[in-house]
Amino acid sequence: xxxxxxxxxxxxxxxxxxxxxxxxxxxxxxxxxxxxxxxxxxxxxxxxxxxxxxxxxxxxxxxxxxxxxxxxxxxxxxxxxxxxxxxxxxxxxxxxxxxxxxxxxxxxxxxxxxxxxxxxxxxxxxxxxxxxxxxxxxxxxxxxxxxxxxxxxxxxxxxxxxxxxxxxxxxxxxxxxxxxxxxxxxxxxxxxxxxxxxxxxxxxxxxxxxxxxxxxxxxxxxxxxxxxxxxxxxxxxxxxxxxxxxxxxxxxxxxxxxxxxxxxxxxxxxxxxxxxxxxxxxxxxxxxxxxxxxxxxxxxxxxxxxxxxxxxxxxxxxxxxxxxxxxxxxxxxxxxxxxxxxxxxxxxxxxxxxxxxxxxxxxxxxxxxxxxxxxxxxxxxxxxxxxxxxxxxxxxxxxxxxxxxxxxxxxxxxxxxxxxxxxxxxxx
Numbered sequence: 001x002x003x004x005x006x007x008x009x010x011x012x013x014x015x016x017x018x019x020x021x022x023x024x025x026x027x028x029x030x031x032x033x034x035x036x037x038x039x040x041x042x043x044x045x046x047x048x049x050x051x052x053x054x055x056x057x058x059x060x061x062x063x064x065x066x067x068x069x070x071x072x073x074x075x076x077x078x079x080x081x082x083x084x085x086x087x088x089x090x091x092x093x094x095x096x097x098x099x100x101x102x103x104x105x106x107x108x109x110x111x112x113x114x115x116x117x118x119x120x121x122x123x124x125x126x127x128x129x130x131x132x133x134x135x136x137x138x139x140x141x142x143x144x145x146x147x148x149x150x151x152x153x154x155x156x157x158x159x160x161x162x163x164x165x166x167x168x169x170x171x172x173x174x175x176x177x178x179x180x181x182x183x184x185x186x187x188x189x190x191x192x193x194x195x196x197x198x199x200x201x202x203x204x205x206x207x208x209x210x211x212x213x214x215x216x217x218x219x220x221x222x223x224x225x226x227x228x229x230x231x232x233x234x235x236x237x238x239x240x241x242x243x244x245x246x247x248x249x250x251x252x253x254x255x256x257x258x259x260x261x262x263x264x265x266x267x268x269x270x271x272x273x274x275x276x277x278x279x280x281x282x283x284x285x286x287x288x289x290x291x292x293x294x295x296x297x298x299x300x301x302x303x304x305x306x307x308x309x310x311x312x313x314x315x316x317x318x319x320x321x322x323x324x325x326x327x328x329x330x331x332x333x334x335x336x337x338x339x340x341x342x343x344x345x346x347x348x349x350x351x352x353x354x355x356x357x358x359x360x361x362x363x364x365x366x367x368x369x370x371x372x373x374x375x376x377x378x379x380x381x382x383x384x385x386x387x388x389x390x391x392x393x394x395x396x397x398x399x400x401x402x403x404x405x406x407x408x409x410x411x412x413x414x415x416x417x418x419x420x421x422x423x424x425x426x427x428x
Contacts, residue, residue: 310383
């Protein structure tokens with residue numbers, strides 16, 4: 001399962017990427033599935049997994065409010081678990097049977113766009129004079145938008161307060177040098193390791209969350225003009241930094257086989273002092289270990305960096321079927337979901353952050369950590385350049401496999417990045 005999808009509740013935008021996005025399939029009829037009645041009223045289908053993860057009935061309430069404001073449009077919710085919709089999306093994209101409005105996962109979009117399954121939302125925005133500046137991010141292919149993130153789930157740095165205190169550290173690290181020093185102190189002065197780096201290849205998202213996150217936190221990019229650019233100084237610096245942490249033996253054992261759930265478990269049990277993880281895991285950690293006190297902060301940047309920090313994210317994205325007979329109505333519903341107040345409500349219900357940059361979620365009754373995370377989110381920008389890339393999981397797996405060899409002493413980071421870039425370019 002991709003990181004984008006996992007950014008839902010329990011698992012886990014920024015700049016408009018010259019890449020692609022996500023989408024959720026539907027199990028309904030062809031041509032978008034909607035219909036027009038004799039009185040001219042239009043019915044559109046909305047396929048998604050969100051309703052199964054929001055409080056019962058809350059997504060329907062949002063739809064009902066839209067219908068009240070637009071009495072000539074009816075929205076039919078097609079809600080299924082993510083795991084079911086993932087397969088259906090692929091099939092529906094081929095057969096032209098996507099719902100009029102589709103929930104999106106960035107890992108699927110590349111193929112869907114190639115199949116001609118998704119509507120060009122840039123065209124819709126232009127034709128309706130839509131103000132795209134209010135969007136915190138867009139996922140694009142060759143300059144055109146095919147998905148808009150509705151809710152974002154960010155991946156900040158988690159730090160164990162007690163372990164940092166035992167190590168003599170008073171505040172979470174803000175720079176790479178501080179992070180390395182703190183990781184060494186935790187490893188030397190406590191029974192825990194400073195950090196955890198899950199690079200298991202079954203689900204290779206450790207590459208984006210735990211390796212490339214160091215690049216994005218310092219404003220860097222692994223892409224240039226829509227093509228891989230793994231040999232630039234920023235990528236080299238970030239990957240060499242991660243290797244330095246591994247070489248310093250401040251990383252938990254088992255790096256080559258660990259998966260994301262393993263780092264959550266080890267952090268929860270006090271076996272590691274720091275990890276990069278989804279904000280969606282706050283409740284999971286607190287339920288598993290109510291006595292654990294921890295903080296969240298922005299991922300450390302290079303010393304001297306003063307620009308905005310990219311923060312890894314996953315999202316609930318949305319798009320419109322290119323085969324829909326009711327694109328105007330479908331786009332109107334998308335605009336409604338992205339409007340300031342509605343988007344703030346959806347993100348609050350999902351315990352995520354708004355895709356509308358002018359919206360603010362309601363933190364009433366929520367854990368203070370969510371409000372702290374929102375401040376981090378506002379101060380930086382959501383960044384995940386793997387969203388929408390062709391065969392993104394395989395790209396990460398190729399990088400992962402090569403990096404493991406480098407960590408084992410088989411070649412330099414420079415050689416590894418050059419070889420991986422050559423491998424990646426074949427996918428483009």
